[in-house]
Amino acid sequence: MQLGRVRNFKGLGYVCFLDILGFSQDILANWNAVESNPLEKLLAIKDALPVLCEEDEELPQESSVRSYVCRVNTVSDSITIAFGLEPKLVIGDMALGLEAMVANIREVWRAAIERGYTLRGAIDFGDIYWDKNELIGPAFINAYRLESEVARVSRVVISSKLNKVLANLSTLYPGDMIDHLVANFRKDIDGYVVVDPYKLGRTDEERCLLVSSLQRMASAASSPLLKEKYAPLISMLSESASIDHNQLGAY
Numbered sequence: 312m313q314l315g316r317v318r319n320f321k322g323l324g325y326v327c328f329l330d331i332l333g334f335s336q337d338i339l340a341n342w343n344a345v346e347s348n349p350l351e352k353l354l355a356i357k358d359a360l361p362v363l364c365e366e367d368e369e370l371p372q373e374s375s376v377r378s379y380v381c382r383v384n385t386v387s388d389s390i391t392i393a394f395g396l397e398p399k400l401v402i403g404d405m406a407l408g409l410e411a412m413v414a415n416i417r418e419v420w421r422a423a424i425e426r427g428y429t430l431r432g433a434i435d436f437g438d439i440y441w442d443k444n445e446l447i448g449p450a451f452i453n454a455y456r457l458e459s460e461v462a463r464v465s466r467v468v469i470s471s472k473l474n475k476v477l478a479n480l481s482t483l484y485p486g487d488m489i490d491h492l493v494a495n496f497r498k499d500i501d502g503y504v505v506v507d508p509y510k511l512g513r514t515d516e517e518r519c520l521l522v523s524s525l526q527r528m529a530s531a532a533s534s535p536l537l538k539e540k541y542a543p544l545i546s547m548l549s550e551s552a553s554i555d556h557n558q559l560g561a562y
Contacts, residue, residue, distance in 0.1 A: 324395040329432035334388035359422035433457030467506040478560025
């Protein structure tokens with residue numbers, strides 16, 4: 312039984328809006344570049360996205376195996392990731408669905424950094440609708456607003472509503488599954504809970520390579536202000552700082 316990604320959905324779910332930073336400027340400046348062409352780099356990032364074949368899109372509902380798959384959509388340098396929940400909320404589905412979304416975010420983020428970009432984004436929990444062409448709903452609007460108005464630097468923030476969902480799961484359903492879910496996040500210096508960039512690298516060597524890529528991006532930035540925007544991400548990639556459960560739900 313596949314959960315999260317069906318052809319048509321209306322209900323509660325998770326929605327993430329991501330923006331690839333620096334891509335628009337790169338397109339304007341280097342559209343015809345032979346080496347390090349921005350269009351080729353963007354297409355390579357999109358190739359890293361998990362995509363299902365049409366015939367695999369909806370598995371038989373009677374299957375006892377539960378598969379957690381996100382709906383991923385792209386428009387230019389923006390990416391949306393959505394996971395729809397069943398009408399009767401199941402704690403395991405809520406936890407594993409969010410885990411699937413975070414795993415998708417990490418794949419996109421890592422692919423972007425490896426190709427000379429980084430990203431900014433936000434996740435919300437709430438009402439959402441999608442079909443083959445559309446993604447509409449309060450949760451999408453909130454995620455877009457948080458990305459553009461709150462995230463500010465290269466990070467993926469979670470909304471107040473999702474923060475409270477995490478706090479409730481942690482308080483009411485303690486255990487290994489929720490501990491594993493919460494470990495995907497950390498508290499940033501301004502109090503927002505964010506997807507933990509430290510886990511972008513699966514090993515210390517991978518993290519060092521990602522940090523080196525970000526340092527090169529910062530060095531190439533045209534102004535001190537732009538250079539500083541890389542500093543928080545480099546810092547979080549360099550040092551682990553798991554969030555305490557009692558830090559959830561504070562906003």
